[in-house]
Amino acid sequence: MNQNTSFHQPVFFENIHELLRIQPGQIVVDGTCGEGGHAALLAPCVLPDGKYIAIDRDGQILEKAKNRLMHYSHIDWFNENYSSIQEILARLEIQQIDRMIVDLGLSMFHLRIMERGFSFLSEEELDMRFNPADSPLSAFDVIHYFSESEISDILYSFGEEKMARRIAKKIVDKRGEKPIKTCRDLAKLIASVKGFSKGSHPATQSFQALRIYVNAELHHLNLLLSQSHLIFSKGALMAFITYHSIEDRIVKRFAIESPFFYMREKKPLTPSQEEISRNPAVRSAKLRVLVRS
Template identity: 40%
Template sequence: MSATRAPAHVSVLPAETLALLDPREGQTWVDCTVGGGGHTRMLAERVGPTGRVIGLDQDPTMLEMARARLEGSPVELVHANFDQLGEVLAARGIKQIDGVFADLGFSSDQLGEKSRGLSFREDGPLDMRLDPTAGATAADMVNTMSEAGLADTFWEFGEERHSRRVAKRIVERRGHQPFATTADLASVVRSCVPRSGSIDPATRVFQALRIAVNDELGVLDRLLALLPRVVKGGGAAGIISFHSLEDRRVKQTFREPTAWQQVTKKPVEAGDEETARNPRARSAKLRVARRIGA
């Protein structure tokens, strides 16, 4: 992926996010998931030159793509995952911030890049790491994890009803030919998972592997646990999730009455006009809460 071209990704729920978070001039905000920089730029425009936005992303390529888009804005970009927010703030002498935002979805630029192996629609190496500089790949996991471990992963993170059957077939196949590409894995999954409507049979297994490779739910849990400490009283937190495993965690956290006042009792979802323009917005759910306290 070229870091010099403009990001292709379109931010979801932009107007709703800005209205509910309500960032003000001179405030300090963190965008935990810079991606293409769309939401980051909106926050920066609201806080203005007297404010500050710290933008985190675990993908260094996305940071470079967003840099040009954010040039001239009061934004500092940092290569870090969002469960490292506490360390990032401490390194800058910041104890608390006025607000935090995270879009847990994937950039169109990431999904469209074959070398990442995030999608079964394009054949590429079975990688799936969002930070290509660290950690084990999906191929490592598929080729070394026990059959029971694979089945548990597919069920827990993908809610795949045929998890045991898929795990058994994978272990049988890898014994004489290790998995190396997304097309290779997808074909094996499709051979043992019946199609249901228009959903590709490989969808849930690929979701589960991606979540496991990037420890997505663990990272989210650690961020949610950290937020009450770093968001000042009256400050806001907003999170856009894209599947029930994420949304359930956000909902439970924002329902904690000693820490948060819910701004959105139910998640905000994209309307027909936005989903027609940006189909990936269909599964987006935005929840916002305000920190209780002086």
């Protein structure tokens, strides 16, 4: 199956169709529609009488998906948080769904095109919010108004950054001299503490931590999981694509502890070497499929 390379390249594109086995007539929720890469593949599978519910917290990116898939009248669009799924279904008068896909994290669109300060290589102002209307604090606010220990806790808890304390101290020292305005300023400062080594940029974990914090990403994931037993039909499938171990642990623990779900395969699916060489951004992706018992 060919992908349109002018859009975000969805991970597990080849596997997802086979794993979810979507049937005509089913109700499928795409909790993180993004530019509609997975939607372009999955939405037609429910035709002629099923429904595809496309949600994204970021209205700008959802517009791109809408333009791309406007020829499908069976897609309902929601610029909302996937954690509002029960309210969304109530509005549609739908009691139960058959499939849900949640592809966490951010899209290449956020890194390359948007001016919301997600990329450490950019001169954009530090922001990192998917939707400023539903997230009161930007990354700039956290960096400038939080205490040294609060910053250190965020970097450690959400980025597993081992040098969190030293980075937080440097941030607090530097912000006293002049504001740390752009992504590149912050990335340089972090690199000056950690130095460069082989592999990812030294600011990767800190940027991930700030993004997770300002968007309350783990809160929304937990909120979705806590209500999921109410919205799935028996045998329904919920697929999670995660990009770091914190998210994957939450999904895995939920599947182990929940009396309502089990993991279809014990081990998560990881991208093939071929997929990683085509799209290195997906190297840490994991796919888990949960079944409603």
